[in-house]
Amino acid sequence: MRCSFLILILGSLLMTGCSSQPSNINNVCTIFDENSDWYDAAKDVQKKWGVPLHVTMAFIHQESKFVSDAKPPRSTFLWIFPGPRPSSAYGYAQVLDETWDHYLSKTRNYGADRDDFEDAVDFIGWYNxxxxxxxxxxxxxxxxxxxxYHEGHGGYERKTYLKKKWLLKxxxxxxxxASQYLKQYKSCKADLERGWFF
Incomplete structure (x- = not known):
């Protein structure tokens, strides 16, 4: 009984730790200092897909603010009752169901999950x-x-974004x-590579 209780508590703590938002999402040094596995994952994406680390992290910041199970807010019915969500976007990278399935098929990374940081940044690297x-x-x-990323490759080719001033902003x-993250990263890269920061 006591052992089962301890396992339950430890499991809850591990799950919380895996999905908790960094304390300062506007400082990439703090993000990586708190999540060394994220740093390794972002570097792996840069090496594998050639997409700079600061670009990948800026995408995550915009899409989910580093919340693992982020979803678009629901619409409301009669200003009170929750309605459907506007899309199937989910996870760190806010990937649609069909886009995620396409990624899985193309990369054969069938065990990947949208609420797993390593998988989400790999998706961003692959897409970019x-x-x-x-x-x-x-x-x-x-x-x-x-x-x-937002309009899809076909939409980008058709320049659909030109009709969306909000998207351009x-x-x-x-x-x-991305520029802010790059500047910050340059200031802490050596410390991160040594495995500590401050």
Whole structure:
């Protein structure tokens, strides 16, 4: 009985630790200091897909604010009752069901989950690599990569984003966040590589 209780408590703590939001999502050094596995995952994406670490992290910041099980807010019925969600977007990278299935099929990473950070950043790396190959967007251009991420490759080719002023503002925001993260990362990279920070 006592052993079962301890296992339950430990399990709850582990689950909480895996999905808890970083204490300061606007500082990439703090994020990686608190989550060394995330740092390793982001570096792996950079090595595997060629997408810079700061770009990947800026996408996660915009899409979910580093909340593992993030979903779009529900609509309301009669201003009170919860209605359906506007899309099937889920997880750190806010990936739609059909897009996630396409990723699984193309990468054969069938055990991947959208609420797993390592899998989510790999998806972002794969998608942005695909945008680079298909659309010719630089892997460092967070703004244009985000427009392709949001609109899909076909939508980007049709320039559907030009009719969405709000999306252009968001893409500029992602670019600024990527630049901020890059500057921060340069200041703490050596410490992170040594395995400690402050």
């Amino acid at each position: 690599y695909t945008s680079h190959k298909r659309l010719g967007i630089s892997k460092w251009n967070a703004k244009q990569l985000y427009l392709a 968001v893409s500029n925001k992602v670019q600024r966040k």
